[in-house]
Amino acid sequence: MIELNDVSFSYDNKMIISNLTLSIKKGEKIGIMGESGCGKSTLLKLMAGLYRADCGTVMVDGESEPEKISRKVSVVMQSPMLLPLSIYDNITMGHKYNPKQVEKVVKMARLSSWVDTLPDRIQTYIGDRADELSGGQAQRIAIARAMYKDSEVLLLDEPASALDSENSKSVLDAIMEYAIDKTVVHVTHQSKHLDGYDRIYVLKDGVLK
Amino acid sequence: MNKKVIRILKETGMMKDFIFMMILRAPFDFLNAVLASNMLESFIRLVERKEEGELFPNFWIFLLFTVVLFGYNMFVWAVVSMKINIRFIKKLRMRVYKSLLSRTQQEMEKLSAGDWISRLNSDVDKTDLYLVGPLNFMHMVISVVNLSMSAIVLFILNHTMLLVTLAVLLPFFFLSSVVVIKKIPVFKKRSREHYAKFTNWMEPVVNSSEAIKIFEGEELILKKAEEESLLIMENNMRAHKRTALASGINTFSGISGYLLLLFLGNSMMGSEIEDVARMFKITQYRGEMMKSVMMLNSCIGRMKTNLPGAERVEEVL
Amino acid sequence: MSVLSKLIKNNRICIAVAVSIAILANLSQMIYMVYVGELVNRIESREQITIKLVIILVCFLISNVITVYLKHYFGKYAAEKMAHTLRMGYIGSLLKYKKNTDTGAVMSQVQNELSHADEYLSNIFFDITDLLLTGVLVFFFLMFQNVVLTLVIFIPTILILIYVKWSSRRLSGIVLKALDAKEKMNRVSYSLVHAFPAVKVYNGDEMCIGTYEKSLNSWGEQETDMERLNAVYNSLSGVLSRVPLLLLLTVGGYMVLKENIMLGTLIVFLNMQNTLKQTIMNLPSWISGFKVFITNLDKIHNLEV
Numbered sequence: 048m049i050e051l052n053d054v055s056f057s058y059d060n061k062m063i064i065s066n067l068t069l070s071i072k073k074g075e076k077i078g079i080m081g082e083s084g085c086g087k088s089t090l091l092k093l094m095a096g097l098y099r100a101d102c103g104t105v106m107v108d109g110e111s112e113p114e115k116i117s118r119k120v121s122v123v124m125q126s127p128m129l130l131p132l133s134i135y136d137n138i139t140m141g142h143k144y145n146p147k148q149v150e151k152v153v154k155m156a157r158l159s160s161w162v163d164t165l166p167d168r169i170q171t172y173i174g175d176r177a178d179e180l181s182g183g184q185a186q187r188i189a190i191a192r193a194m195y196k197d198s199e200v201l202l203l204d205e206p207a208s209a210l211d212s213e214n215s216k217s218v219l220d221a222i223m224e225y226a227i228d229k230t231v232v233h234v235t236h237q238s239k240h241l242d243g244y245d246r247i248y249v250l251k252d253g254v255l256k
Numbered sequence: 257m258n259k260k261v262i263r264i265l266k267e268t269g270m271m272k273d274f275i276f277m278m279i280l281r282a283p284f285d286f287l288n289a290v291l292a293s294n295m296l297e298s299f300i301r302l303v304e305r306k307e308e309g310e311l312f313p314n315f316w317i318f319l320l321f322t323v324v325l326f327g328y329n330m331f332v333w334a335v336v337s338m339k340i341n342i343r344f345i346k347k348l349r350m351r352v353y354k355s356l357l358s359r360t361q362q363e364m365e366k367l368s369a370g371d372w373i374s375r376l377n378s379d380v381d382k383t384d385l386y387l388v389g390p391l392n393f394m395h396m397v398i399s400v401v402n403l404s405m406s407a408i409v410l411f412i413l414n415h416t417m418l419l420v421t422l423a424v425l426l427p428f429f430f431l432s433s434v435v436v437i438k439k440i441p442v443f444k445k446r447s448r449e450h451y452a453k454f455t456n457w458m459e460p461v462v463n464s465s466e467a468i469k470i471f472e473g474e475e476l477i478l479k480k481a482e483e484e485s486l487l488i489m490e491n492n493m494r495a496h497k498r499t500a501l502a503s504g505i506n507t508f509s510g511i512s513g514y515l516l517l518l519f520l521g522n523s524m525m526g527s528e529i530e531d532v533a534r535m536f537k538i539t540q541y542r543g544e545m546m547k548s549v550m551m552l553n554s555c556i557g558r559m560k561t562n563l564p565g566a567e568r569v570e571e572v573l
Numbered sequence: 574m575s576v577l578s579k580l581i582k583n584n585r586i587c588i589a590v591a592v593s594i595a596i597l598a599n600l601s602q603m604i605y606m607v608y609v610g611e612l613v614n615r616i617e618s619r620e621q622i623t624i625k626l627v628i629i630l631v632c633f634l635i636s637n638v639i640t641v642y643l644k645h646y647f648g649k650y651a652a653e654k655m656a657h658t659l660r661m662g663y664i665g666s667l668l669k670y671k672k673n674t675d676t677g678a679v680m681s682q683v684q685n686e687l688s689h690a691d692e693y694l695s696n697i698f699f700d701i702t703d704l705l706l707t708g709v710l711v712f713f714f715l716m717f718q719n720v721v722l723t724l725v726i727f728i729p730t731i732l733i734l735i736y737v738k739w740s741s742r743r744l745s746g747i748v749l750k751a752l753d754a755k756e757k758m759n760r761v762s763y764s765l766v767h768a769f770p771a772v773k774v775y776n777g778d779e780m781c782i783g784t785y786e787k788s789l790n791s792w793g794e795q796e797t798d799m800e801r802l803n804a805v806y807n808s809l810s811g812v813l814s815r816v817p818l819l820l821l822l823t824v825g826g827y828m829v830l831k832e833n834i835m836l837g838t839l840i841v842f843l844n845m846q847n848t849l850k851q852t853i854m855n856l857p858s859w860i861s862g863f864k865v866f867i868t869n870l871d872k873i874h875n876l877e878v
Contacts, residue, residue, distance in 0.1 A: 128768035141780025330808035500645035
């Protein structure tokens with residue numbers, strides 16, 4: 048499902064990833080740990096097609112062109128990266144309207160009880176309510192967005208790092224419940240978030256160990 | 257006009273509209289100058305010839321001309337200029353926005369988020385200011401038209417007076433261009449750079465307020481921010497000092513030119529200049545030339561201030 | 574206005590010095606004008622221009638140059654001090670009221686409201702203060718020269734001011750709407766930079782373009798309303814500001830013919846009226862600019878509390 052073959056990547060003349068090779072099968076759950084600044088997020092961005100490798104190949108779901116890779120994956124990052132639009136728009140990102148699917152992901156992301164209290168429910172404009180939105184609510188919208196895209200590959204970059212422990216557990220549980228049959232790569236510096244993962248790597252000096 | 261700005265106009269497909277708008281707006285100041293100088297001459301001549309009964313009819317005639325002229329101005333502004341300008345900003349913003357969207361994450365990370373936001377918002381505003389903002393390109397064209405046309409009229413009225421006017425005007429223009437224009441944009445640029453550095457202190461204040469509180473970092477942050485703020489002030493003051501100097505030069509040139517014309521006019525009275533009314537008409541055109549040169553000077557300065565913004569926008573496109 | 578009052582209070586000494594020098598510069602200009610009037614009278618009556626008059630005029634030429642320089646220098650210095658106070662006050666308030674403030678909102682405020690208020694103080698504030706001061710001083714000077722001619726200028730001028738006040742009141746609401754629309758438009762563009770990876774991964778390009786287009790159109794509508802009113806008000810103001818000059822020439826002409834005044838006095842009035850005319854012509858835009866400045870200061874103030 049994900050193949051990284053002899054991948055190197057440098058940023059501002061500094062080598063971040065060095066001749067990295069990794070193979071992830073369909074449905075596998077992979078955790079990648081490492082200290083801050085070790086290149087975990089860079090590696091994830093390579094897998095998400097947001098960066099182009101300096102050398103080597105990155106293949107995700109049969110695609111090797113970064114732009115095409117981006118179409119094949121879902122990503123949840125540390126920041127929810129919401130747009131000043133309605134909750135609905137932030138989940139669907141303007142793609143074809145599928146009310147049942149939206150309803151389903153809202154439930155799965157554990158947003159239903161909060162959304163039901165809003166005046167315009169799913170159509171509530173969050174640009175005006177940004178201050179009222181908690182970190183957990185914002186991140187759940189980001190998760191619902193990932194669920195709505197329903198890619199085979201789910202990439203997680205410390206999705207719960209900005210949340211308190213209660214919210215963090217709830218958010219991660221929601222993700223794992225959804226991603227039971229998905230290929231998951233989760234980068235984090237907290238090992239407790241990787242319970243039950245198939246393989247856990249540590250990234251150090253641009254190399255996976 | 258700067259090549260990069262021309263390219264922006266071409267990219268947005270607004271070149272023809274912009275030229276059309278310029279043609280409509282360019283003659284306004286000169287027409288207003290013609291109206292004002294003829295009005296002054298006409299009234300003073302009526303006084304000199306003691307034609308008391310003609311004063312009120314003259315009042316209505318010139319009021320009518322004024323209404324027609326400003327009516328034209330209103331039409332051009334509200335119907336043509338405004339629409340073209342808004343269309344230009346909308347097109348430019350959309351082009352810059354789409355250009356950003358077409359980039360990869362890696363390309364985006366070559367510049368800071370703040371830099372991109374500036375390009376999307378304030379730099380687009382600066383491009384617009386460069387073109388049609390007060391005392392920028394549009395006013396530069398208006399002032400050039402007014403300056404050259406007033407010089408032609410002055411030449412027709414009295415050659416000597418034109419020569420005297422130019423003798424005072426040209427050194428003044430050279431002096432203020434050397435003293436004022438060259439350095440002001442440099443100081444303004446430095447000031448903006450320090451403003452950006454000052455702005456950088458806001459993010460940690462908001463994002464790390466708890467850490468700042470725990471480690472009692474308020475004083476350090478305030479000290480660092482104050483250093484930047486004082487540098488903004490220092491650079492702005494350097495620019496203001498030069499503007500003050502230019503004002504002094506303007507005053508010198510304005511008063512000395514006016515007095516010289518009055519002294520010369522006095523010596524030419526009855527021979528080369530037929531009466532006091534004509535002399536004041538001449539001073540009026542001299543004033544217009546002076547005003548246009550000052551305007552031109554300010555325009556060049558402000559255009560230089562706004563140009564870096566326009567250049568950054570062109571870079572994005 | 575509370576933020577502006579605080580800024581003035583904190584820099585009162587600098588402002589007092591700047592205002593004093595501005596008064597001095599205006600007085601020098603006015604006395605010079607009186608001597609210009611005398612010169613014109615001599616030209617009209619074909620009398621000889623004395624050396625004494627030439628020397629006095631040259632002295633006032635030098636005095637005007639020096640005072641104008643000092644006026645600009647100290648005026649801008651006071652304005653820069655106010656801008657510095659504003660900047661430090663803003664960051665100080667952010668540190669003082671450590672509430673859960675949205676980074677985007679603060680950065681947008683720094684890029685827009687604070688930056689505009691800062692620019693306004695640095696470049697325009699002193700010019701407006703000088704303009705008002707000159708207006709008051711010119712009024713008293715002209716009253717001293719000739720009451721009737723002064724009223725001929727000032728009564729229409731007051732009517733113009735009433736008109737300007739009325740028009741600026743009508744403008745202020747529209748200005749506010751246009752500013753809000755611009756802020757929304759800027760926020761949409763800010764969000765693209767902020768959420769760029771999400772837009773790429775979730776292929777949200779079309780949606781982003783649609784949203785931006787909507788915000789652009791909404792801004793365009795508000796801007797059209799504002800500019801249309803600006804065009805009407807400014808053009809009308811231009812016509813009205815010509816009326817005092819026309820009245821001055823007509824009434825002044827009568828007075829010269831009736832030998833109530835000399836031509837030189839009329840020329841002094843014409844020159845001074847010219848200063849006022851420029852002022853009045855630009856008043857609507859200066860007022861709308863001042864309104865934007867105050868609105869920006871108010872928005873900054875809202876964050877403090």
